[in-house]
Amino acid sequence: MxxxxxxxxxxxxxxxxxxxxxxxxxxxxxxxxxxxxxxxxxxxxxxxxxxxxxxxxxxxxxxxxxxxxxxxxxxxxxxxxxxxxxxxxxxxxxxxxxxxxxxxxxxxxxxxxxxxxxxxxxxxxxxxxxxxxxxxxxxxxxxxxxxxxGYGSAARFIANAFIGANLDNRALPGVYIGVVMGRDAGFLTAASSIAQKYPDDGPHLIYLPERPFDMEKYLLDVKKVYDKHGRCVIAVSEGIKDKNGVPIITKLIDDVEKDAHGNIQLSGTGALGNLLANYIKKNLNIKRVRSDTFGYLQRSFMGxxxxxxxxxxxxxxxxxxxxxxxxxxxxxxxxxxxxxxxxxxxxxxxxxVAGKTKHMCDEFINTEGNNVTDAFKFYVRPLLGSGLESAHRIRAPRVSKILRKEE
Amino acid sequence: MxxxxxxxxxxxxxxxxxxxxxxxxxxxxxxxxxxxxxxxxxxxxxxxxxxxxxxxxxxxxxxxxxxxxxxxxxxxxxxxxxxxxxxxxxxxxxxxxxxxxxxxxxxxxxxxxxxxxxxxxxxxxxxxxxxxxxxxxxxxxxxxxxxxxGYGSAARFIANAFIGANLDNRALPGVYIGVVMGRDAGFLTAASSIAQKYPDDGPHLIYLPERPFDMEKYLLDVKKVYDKHGRCVIAVSEGIKDKNGVPIITKLIDDVEKDAHGNIQLSGTGALGNLLANYIKKNLNIKRVRSDTFGYLQRSFMGxxxxxxxxxxxxxxxxxxxxxxxxxxxxxxxxxxxxxxxxxxxxxxxxxVAGKTKHMCDEFINTEGNNVTDAFKFYVRPLLGSGLESAHRIRAPRVSKILRKEE
Missing domain, CATH: 3.40.50.450 (Rossmann fold)
Structure with a gap:
């Protein structure tokens, strides 16, 4: 019937x-x-x-x-x-x-x-x-x-964003922070790792909601990368939390906006990026520190x-x-x-499925909790689809100095 | 020789x-x-x-x-x-x-x-x-x-960003503000107009450095659009200035960063977007107000x-x-x-060419100074290149109500 x-x-x-x-x-x-x-x-x-x-x-x-x-x-x-x-x-x-x-x-x-x-x-x-x-x-x-x-396309956006951000940061060095959507799960932020083509490519640090975010550890991480490469690209999830599970962003905003599900409004504000950038400026002697909050582009960008x-x-x-x-x-x-x-x-x-949240598994996150593993890259790559472009570099030899031979 | x-x-x-x-x-x-x-x-x-x-x-x-x-x-x-x-x-x-x-x-x-x-x-x-x-x-x-x-590709990014932002804002209505690069010239911000396909499509308001920005006029503009469409998408240049030529962003930041050319740092901060969003929240009875600052993605995004x-x-x-x-x-x-x-x-x-700046001509800006003209769209369209995708809508008829016939 x-x-x-x-x-x-x-x-x-x-x-x-x-x-x-x-x-x-x-x-x-x-x-x-x-x-x-x-x-x-x-x-x-x-x-x-x-x-x-x-x-x-x-x-x-x-x-x-x-x-x-x-x-x-x-x-x-x-x-x-x-x-x-x-x-x-x-x-x-x-x-x-x-x-x-x-x-x-x-x-x-x-x-x-x-x-x-x-x-x-x-x-x-x-x-x-x-x-x-x-x-x-x-x-x-x-x-x-x-x-x-929906994930694969958003992840492709994030990959393309960080491929570009890494190239931009190589050209004009400093610290660059890209804030990515993801309240409880770091999958979207983790897709930034696709930009890591050459050994010194960013994002050099990836912070996910699955691991507690500590401001002092963050400072040490950035200093270490900056000392090595003279620059640092960071991918950070908007949903990062401290060791007590309190979202870092709630520490900033007095009047937090919530939706009908009780979710805190994380997007549509650059507050977290600004906080993380200012913290670097104040505590490390680095002048050029920039943050972008990718916002709604991640889920709606045409093409x-x-x-x-x-x-x-x-x-x-x-x-x-x-x-x-x-x-x-x-x-x-x-x-x-x-x-x-x-x-x-x-x-x-x-x-x-209803009302439950899947998180990134431990095999996808490195021991230090500030990057992803090859296992994650293997997992995510096919989801991004075909035709993903890759960055290329000049590989020509450097020219011998004439006036500054002593250098 | x-x-x-x-x-x-x-x-x-x-x-x-x-x-x-x-x-x-x-x-x-x-x-x-x-x-x-x-x-x-x-x-x-x-x-x-x-x-x-x-x-x-x-x-x-x-x-x-x-x-x-x-x-x-x-x-x-x-x-x-x-x-x-x-x-x-x-x-x-x-x-x-x-x-x-x-x-x-x-x-x-x-x-x-x-x-x-x-x-x-x-x-x-x-x-x-x-x-x-x-x-x-x-x-x-x-x-x-x-x-x-360089302009055509960045303009294509902005067009794709606003095609998506307009669709997103239709699905979950409110006020959306996208802050676009452009210190003195509004060409890049103006490229957002390509998203205006259907008569009610955003961006409904486009604010350029070529016209003085007045906070009260801005409020009236937004109210008018919101009353008509129940939503409002705004494209605004990071370089907007008041009637005295003072950048709006300098009113916000105490310690303004300048480069070797004496240029104020406008990008890498969400301050202007936040200001414009908060001003709407405070003065109009609209709950959902979001701002995105597109930042470095505009010039570096891969693909x-x-x-x-x-x-x-x-x-x-x-x-x-x-x-x-x-x-x-x-x-x-x-x-x-x-x-x-x-x-x-x-x-x-x-x-x-050296050290001089070209601005948008008067024919490209509407009389009210809050949008562009068809002449601008005619100018910009070929620069965006081929294969630009266009948004499509459901055009099926609405179904007659049964329980709420009186409505």
Whole structure:
């Protein structure tokens, strides 16, 4: 007996470069099934459902969907709402009224938790429908998954940013600090290591939320690199914490802004970078110290996309539709690495993904806690996709001095 | 009578994505001439000359030079030194000692001024040699030139950044401020206008150094846009000044850092973005206000290059070698637009370019002084090169409400 009814797809949390691939994967695959009467897109995530604000994507052209697929950021718009039980009851009134039987939510671990709550409500309400979470996050912090769609493209941005920052810092030496997104997991910051091509290339130091950040150790690290190379490039996660787990950034801002999930606002401010730069200026005798906070560019920049990431983002959308509509299963789509480099997809119980955070494993971080290992580089490289450019140097010999022979 | 001797090429000022194209253009073209005995690259600009620190680029492989050409940032490294008369005398001691007869300096208007001073010293010293300035600056602020190599690629970065920022801001609305490089000229900030594809697309406001920045007017502008669209994307130049010509950023920082040219340090700090964001938060009832300061990514990011910019950067290098070695002329290479889109190159007296700044013309800025005109977009578009991606939207119809029909 086929479950006939409508499909609703929504996008939650922070946008990524490939989140629309997953959307289009769901829409195109769903439209093939006879039991699917309509495919709706909820505007602004779950808040669009309670507001009954839907696009009728059954009436969208396939060609335009393909154009949207290669456009970054959430085409259905997003939300930071986290539904409680009351919110979910409202969702159900709307879903029933519209005869929606398949719900796909593309998002991170917060969105997975939303799907889990919605699904529990569905069971309580004795309303048969399928709810599937489709993974998406530049943070790469979802459990079970080898990695998540959105990460590869953001990691490619970070790699390209640090390849450039390292070259710039070689040309005009000093200390350069690049602050990278990543509240609890350092995967995105760690992708900066791809810039380490030649032995003296930066980032020379990489600070991750997985290891406690100590200001005095930081100073010693920078001094050591600067003494050796006459310059220092640093990649630092916005989420670095002290030994007590307190985010360094909360030490700076009196009036900390939090979202509906209780998350502190880390992006959209250069405060952490400024603090780290000023600390070097004050305590080491280095004049040229610069910091950049990469901010929203990391997740929205046009034209910096990993093709591998694109393919996988599309497939998790397609697989979601297949699991729900062919196989009648709820859950979270997960990516599993099967070779170097190949993947397969599974469906995992929502509770194993929802609200949980994956961290970088110990094998990916060096003993000193200020860089990554080759094992991490091996892990991350295929995710960045094809066509990644590499920096090249002049290798011509130096000329003998004439006037300053004694030097 | 051919002037036989060595070539020295150097790179000065801030790196760009295509500065090595010009370097390689000079080197490969120079190596064809029989009267050129060696081609040296000065390490760290003019400071490499007084330190007798040269690469022998005659011994560099052509293949590696081609690889270096597509690598961003100055492969010979750079300097902020501005030679005075004493400094120039030291330069001559070295040049004479090494039998250098052709000097090529790739840089902005500060570097052009360096070439001018060096050239004057050459005449005084009765030492025959050719000195040529090769244009380079992401600021696009060199006189005589239609535009300058380096600008097109940086402008492409800014266009891609604002295409993404606009999409991100549509998905999660609020006020977004992107701070762009540009001390005196707004060309780079203005390139953000390429993101204005659909009528409601940002940047909705563009603030340039060419127009006085007034905090109260800014507040009114933002309120107007926010009331209309429920969101607001702003592109602002780091060099914006008040009606008295005082940079807004100097109002914030007590201990302003200056370089050897007396230029205030504007980049490598998020201070201006934070000020502008906080001013909105305090004075308008808008919660989500974010600012990003794009920083060094704008000039060094790997893999965001305009092919038009690459071609022209290569050609100004080649033309420099031809003018100096074939034609025995000093000066600055300039780019002239001859069609839409085609260019030609000339050589211009150094004094017409050195130390001067070109600003955006009135036709490029709207009457209110808070956006650009179509004339500017027509001007800038070809410089961004081919393959620039465009954003696409869902255009499917909205679904009728069932439960909230009254709305």
């Amino acid at each position: 086929k479950l006939e009814g409508k499909v609703v797809v929504a996008q939650g949390g922070g946008p990524t470069a490939v989140i629309n691939q997953s959307l289009v994967g769901v829409v195109l695959e769903s439209r093939k099934f006879m039991q699917v009467t309509k495919v709706y897109g909820a505007v602004n995530g779950v808040s669009g459902i309670i507001n009954e604000d839907f696009f009728d994507l059954t009436q969208e052209t396939t060609h335009n969907l393909e154009q949207v697929a290669v456009t970054p950021s959430s085409a259905l718009f997003s939300t930071r709402d986290k539904p409680d039980e009351k919110y979910c009851k409202e969702i159900f009134s709307v879903l029933k009224a519209h005869d929606v039987r398949y719900f796909f939510y593309i998002g991170g671990n917060d969105s997975a938790d939303t799907v889990r709550i919605v699904n529990e409500q569905a069971k309580k309400s004795d309303y048969e429908f399928r709810a599937i979470h489709i993974p998406k996050t530049i943070d790469n912090d979802l459990m079970i998954n080898d990695h998540t769609p 910096c996309v990993s093709d591998v990431d694109q393919h996988e983002a599309r497939e998790v959308g397609e697989k979601a539709a297949q699991f729900a509509i062919w196989h009648n299963i709820d859950g979270s789509i997960t990516i599993h690495r099967t070779g170097y480099y190949s993947v397969d997809y599974k469906i995992t119980p929502l509770k194993d | 051919k002037l036989e001797g060595k070539v020295v090429v150097a790179q000065g000022g801030g790196p760009t994505a295509v500065i090595n194209q010009s370097l390689v253009g000079v080197v490969l073209e120079s190596r064809k001439f029989m009267q050129v005995t060696k081609v040296y690259g000065a390490v760290n600009g003019v400071s490499g000359i007084i330190n007798e620190d040269f690469f022998d680029l005659t011994q560099e492989t052509t293949h590696n030079l081609e690889q270096v050409a597509v690598t961003p940032s100055s492969a010979l490294f750079s300097t902020r030194d501005k030679p005075d008369e004493k400094y120039c005398k030291e330069i001559f001691s070295v040049l004479k000692a090494h039998d250098v007869r052709y000097f090529f300096y790739i840089g902005g208007n500060d570097s052009a001024d360096t070439v001018r001073i060096v050239n004057e010293q050459a005449k005084k010293s009765d030492y025959e040699f050719r000195a040529i300035h090769i244009p380079k600056t992401i600021d696009n602020d060199l006189m005589i030139n239609d535009h300058t190599p 965001c290059v305009s092919d038009v910019d690459q071609h022209e950067a290569r050609e100004v290098g080649e033309k420099a070698a031809q003018f100096a070695i074939w034609h025995n002329i000093d000066g600055s290479i300039t780019i002239h637009r001859t069609g839409y889109y085609s260019v030609d190159y000339k050589i211009t007296p150094l004094k017409d």
